[in-house]
Every structure is written in structure tokens, then in C-alpha cells.
Amino acid sequence: MSDPVVDLLESVWVSIAHLGADLSNEQWDTPTECPGWSVRDQVSHITGLELMLAGENPEPPATEGGLEGIAAFNEGQIAPRRSRPGAEVLAEMNDICARRLEMLRGLPEEKWDEVGFTPIGDAPYRTFMHIRVFDCWAHEQDMRRALGIPGHLSGPVVQHCLDWHTRNMGYVVGKKAGAPDGSTVVFDIVGDADGPRAVAVADGRAKPSAPPDNPTATVHADVDTYNALCCGRTDPSGALAGGLVTVAGDIDLGERVILALPYVS
Template sequence: MSDPVIELLESVWDSIAGLGADLSDEQWDTPTECPGWSVRDQVSHIIGTELMLAGMKTEPPAGEGGLNDIAAFNEAQIAPRRSRPGPEVLAEMVDICGRRLEMLRIMPAEKWDEMGFTPIGKAPYRTFMHIRVFDCWAHEQDMRRALDIPGHLSGPVVQHCLDWHARNMGFVVGKKAGAPEGSNVVFDIDGDAGSPRGVAVIDGRAKPSAPAPHPTVTVHTDVDTYNALCCGRIDPGAALAAGLVTVGGDTELGKQIVLSLPYVS
């Protein structure tokens, strides 16, 4: 059985490989918006996760003080690769990602539906792979912003990730921002083929809806800024002050929604 998510994974991994192909030593060491992580570290993070998913040997966590299990695992995969040349780390990523694609393409149907661990709790294996597309693309964008090499801001992978963000906007609008009953919020994102997207608060619950013709709030920005805000990479207040994201309608509620956009932990 072949699942469409396999082609999305191949696409995002190819894009990362293309980005890293001609980077200098200095560029590999460039800090990114993930605290303590360089461009090289972002690639190492991808390697560690795919090695784990492939059932291959990974570096054991060193019991870093104060780190949760996932953070400790990530740091264990990143730390030993910090002394290695960027091209060597990239080659390791290309190798393990190639192996993972081969494994996924021959995976039996029942495995895709098997319930197990994912970063959002117990869910089908298929859901984990959808999260992998999002995670890898988000880290690709971390690298691109750090290097000032924009790209891969459109296409199937991007739409997949924007759809992922959209499914979480009810949580942002209702739970985090506390939008009142009857609120209609429209997210107008430049570069999102699914935009504008609506969220309505009905019977005390915020959930995706058709965009209202006269929304309570309109939030407008571009794909890169929207993703960076949702992932907590940039400060929402600073983005508002700089005009990177604008709000219409009920400006106070709109600002609260923008301030609540970071939801990826």
C-alpha cells in the first residue's frame, strides 16, 4: 500500500537536501530561531527522528537536567553531530530519509492504521507521518529564515501544513484567545490556496467554518509569517507592531487572537 503522505515526505526532504547542498561552513553554523539550534542542528534533529522511526540505533539521552523526554532525545541526537561537517550530516539525512521512503512504500495497510505514540498523543501511524511532513517543513523554514534563503512557500507540502494549522485554529480562537459566543474569525493568508478560512464560535465551541461575509475579526498575513507565528518562532506583539500581521474588525479581539497564535509546543 502506498499512502499520498509518502510523496509529501519525499518532497520536503528533497527540498531540505537542495537547500543544504551548497552551504558554507559558516552557514551550517548559523543560529536559528529554535533556541540553541544551528542550521546543522535542524538537520540532525530530522536524522534522529527518522532513525528512531526506522528502528535503528540512536544516541541514548544523557539525562539532561530539566529536559522532558522528547527534548532530551532531540538533544542526544544533535549534540554528537555538532562537531561534524555540515555536508556529512546532510548526507546522513539523505541516506536515512531514502531508507525511510523505501520502508514506507512497502508498509502493509494495517500498519498505517496501527495506534501508537505520536507527538500529539496516541493516534494512527498515518497521523504520525502527516505530523512528520509538517515538522520537517517547519524546520526547513527555520533554516531558510536563518539563512535568508526564502523558498518552498507553495505547493502540496505547504498546503498540507497550512491545512494542519487550520485544524488547530479553533483551539487558538476559542481556548487560547477566548473569543465570545457568536464570533466569526477569518484568516486571510497570502499564499494559502485554501484562504480565506473561517472559524466560528457556536454553542461555546470554536471550530472551522465557511468564511463569514462580515466577520467579527479578520487576520491577514503571509504564509511564512503565519507559520512562524503558529510555531512560536517570532514574537506576535513584534509582528503586529511591524505590520507583518494586521487585524480588522474587532481590533482588541483580533490582537488577542494574534497573540494566541503560537500553539506548537
């Protein structure tokens, strides 16, 4: 039996395929919030990584400009596809993603538990695939914001990605924002089917907890804004000034948390 994460991957890939199906050439060239990346480039990025994970793309082409590491890898996938029609790039993504789903559904249980490289360090392969769901959905939202075509802001994939953000909120609240011992920050996100989430600080450690009746600070935003802030796509100061994200309770702490939200590198 394959891991449930496979169904989430299929859902996000199908959503991206539907988004791209009717785009014009001009829309494929639309710049996104990822510097230097167009809508086409976002799809190329997803395609390149899945080809690598399938073992079909172990050494991407060399790039210019002195890029190293993941930046060099990303550009190596994107640059050769920039001259290709968006529909052709999308077809390539659909092809590799279909083959990846077949591979994942046939993966033995021991392979899911096998520890190896992931973007957050060595971890089980299962963890890598959970990260892939988040990464693909985040890039889908990059495309949607650029195109002005909102969508896929609810459902199992979105809840999975909100869970991923929650996993990292202890770092944001405790380390980056410096919330003091005894404080609790609640994230009240419109569109989160699981309701408000909280991070409590005790004995110098910040970790997810049940939302209390009287939190120290509460951060209010919608799913798209919250995700864009966490991914570093939206400027926190601008979001505060524009009322896209608001604070109740301890204003100083809440605003420090909002300014610290960008954690995805």
C-alpha cells in the same frame, strides 16, 4: 498502495537536501530561532527522528543538564553531530530519508492504521506521518529564515501544513483567545492556495467553518509569518507592531487571536 503522505515527505526532504547542498561551513553554524540550535542542528533533529522511526536509534545517548523527555531525546541526537561537517550530517539525513521512503512505500495498509505513540498522543501511524510532514517543513523554514534563503512557501506540502494549522485554530480562537459565541475569525493568508479560512464559535465551541461575508475579525499575514507565529518562532507583539500581521474588523478580538497564535510546543 502507500499513503499519499509519503509523497509529501519526499517533497519536503528533497527541498531540505537542495537547501543544504551548497551551504558553507559558516552557514551550517548559523543560529536559528530554535534556542541553541544551528542550521546543522535542525538537520540533525530530522535525522535522529527518522532513525528512531526506522528502529535504528531506539535509545539515544545520555545528555547532560537534566533534560528529560523529548528535549533529552532531541539533544541526544544533536549533540554528537555538532562536531561533524554540515555536508556529512546532510548526507546522513539523505540516506535515512531514502530508506524511510522505501520502508513507507512497502508498509501494509494495516500498519498505517495501527494506533501508537505520536507527539499528540496515541493515534494511527498515518497521523504520525502527517505530523512528520509538518515538523520537517517547519524546521526547513527555520533554516531558511536563519539563512535568508526563502523558499518552499507554496505547493502541496505547504497546503498540508496550513491544513494542520487550521485543525488547531479552534483551540487558538476559542480557548486561548476567548472569542465569544457568535463570533467568526477569518485567516486571510497570502500564499494560501485554498483561500481564506475561518473559525466560528457557537455553543461554546470554536471550529473551522466557511468564511462568512462579514466576519467579526480578519487576520492578514503571509504564509511565512503565519507559520512562524503558530510555531512560536516570531513574537506576536513584534509582528503586530511591525505590520507583519494586521487585523480588520474587531481589532481587540483580532489582536487577542494573534497573541494566542503560538500553539506548537
